[in-house]
Every structure is written in structure tokens, then in C-alpha cells.
Amino acid sequence: MSSADVAVEVFRKLGTDDLRILHIIEAAMGKRAFVPKEQIAKYAKLPMDRVVFTLDRLNKLGLVYSMHGAYVGYTLNYAGYDCLSINAFVKAGLIDAFGQILGVGKEADVYDALTPMGTRIAVKFHRLGRISFRQTRRKRGYAAERASWLFQSRLAAEKEFHAMKLVYAHCVAVPEPLSQNRHAIAMGMIEGAELARWRELPDPAKVLREILGNVKRAYVEARVVHADLSEYNVILNQDMHVLIIDWPQYVVADHPNAQELLRRDVENLLSFFGRRYGLKVNSDEVHAYVAGKCVALAF
Secondary structure, three states: OOHHHHHHHHHHHOOHHHHHHHHHHHHHOOOOOOEEHHHHHHHHOOOHHHHHHHHHHHHHHOOEEEEEOOOEEEEEOHHHHHHHHHHHHHHOOOOOEEEEEEEEOOOEEEEEEEOOOOOEEEEEEEOOOOOOHHHHHHHOOOOOOOOOHHHHHHHHHHHHHHHHHHHHOOOOOOOOEEEEEOOEEEEEOOOOEEHHHOOOOOOHHHHHHHHHHHHHHHHHOOOEEOOOOOOOOEEEOOOOOEEEOOOOOOEEOOOOOHHHHHHHHHHHHHHHHHHHHOOOOOHHHHHHHHOOOOOOOOO
């Protein structure tokens, strides 16, 4: 069971004390990894026995980790952090219920959810792993050297949500960005499957043209480069239309490496379409198109 599975299952069981204690631990984690129970009781303004009971309950529910050493301390895990994000979305009137999981990746879990009006949306929980943080710090500008694993995930969500708002405003095919809280993003529904999962397409060239048109619109109009584009973050639905997802690594068009990253995005796509569908396209001509240097594609 993933952290998000735990959070979705136990959230409805949480009471006022539970959420209050989770908030206090979150706030205090900015100064220390494990928050002493005495400090938690002080800020909660609750009797110690009540605090201990709540902490034991949260621990059994799988929302916190405990440490017993020189002192007894507690820290949030991803499930606890998920619950705080879910609570914020519920209080904002955005989410009423969760459905099935839509996807599990190395750095995110995505769930189907319902709004109070019955509209289906998707909720993405960023969860950067501790093991991958060394690579994260080398590769990504949003990860501060000493940032905690939860904070890094929050920064990833903030950056992705900002990118989605930028490109969505220019009609780039992305899920509608609805809200962001901590490490979670609420967005329009994601329907379809990763392009990598489609073994056959009736018209591969048409699909590629639609993807490249969106890449061009993002760069020329929104001044944004995805910077991690591949067949794994293009969603294709049954109507053969696309959504481009996973934007936390985006760069702006005047970034020193923007052209290099734009070209890499293009070459990733062309390589995939060449391998899978035998589509041979001149990468220089496509790069010129997405960069706005020519008005039409030659294929």
C-alpha cells in the first residue's frame, strides 16, 4: 500500500486533535527532524496524556514516525503530509471523495477524485525519494541543498503548478491546474494512457504533429520549455488527442540551456516515433518549427 493509499483510507477517521497535532509537527520540522513530544504538547495546549494518546494513534495509522533516544520525538511521513494536503483541499471545497489510483511513478502518485459537485478531477502527490535526492540536487534548480524530503516535494509541486498555469493560459494541452497545496496538485481529469503504452496508432504522424504543435505553443507563446518530454509524459486518449503532463523540470525560454533542452525534448519524441512507428523526420526542421522559426511542419 502506497503512502497515498494510507492517507486516502485513514483521512475520514481523523479528528480535530489528529489534524492539529499533524500541523504542529509539520511547523516544527522546519527546525528539527524529530519534534519532541513536550514541544508538541506545548504548542497544542493540550494535556500530555491527550497528546501522547493522539501521537500513538497517528503512529498506528501510519502518518508519523517516532524516535526513542535521548528524547521521544515525532516526524511526518508522506502519508501524514498527504493528509494535510487532502484536508486543505476538502476545506477549500475542492475534493469530496477519492476514487482509484491513476498512476504510480518514481516521484508521484496520481489519484482520481470527485469534487462536491460530482466533477472528476485528478490529484497528484509529489514524493521525491530520499535515495534520489543526490541526483535531484545535481539536476534540478528547485532542490535546495539542505531541504528536507517533504519540502523538496513541495517545491516540485509549486514549480509544476506554476508551469501548468503558464502554459494552460496559452491553450497548451495540459490538465487544467485547479489548486496546489504542499506537495499536491489538484488538476483537471487525466484520461487516456501514456503514449509509450500505445502499440499501434491509426495515424502516428498526426499525433506527433499535435504534440509538436503544443511544444511550439508552450515555447513561443508561454515562453516555457518542458525539459523532460518523452513518450512517458504524453497522455493519449481514445480520440487521439494528447495531454502533456509532468512539468516540474520546466525552464523559461531565456534560460541558458533552454535551446538545448528544447532540442532534447524534440529528439526524444522523434526517436520514439521512429522506433515504434517507423516515422522518419528531420530533427533540425522540427526544432526550427517548435522554436518558431518556421510556420509549418514538412511531414
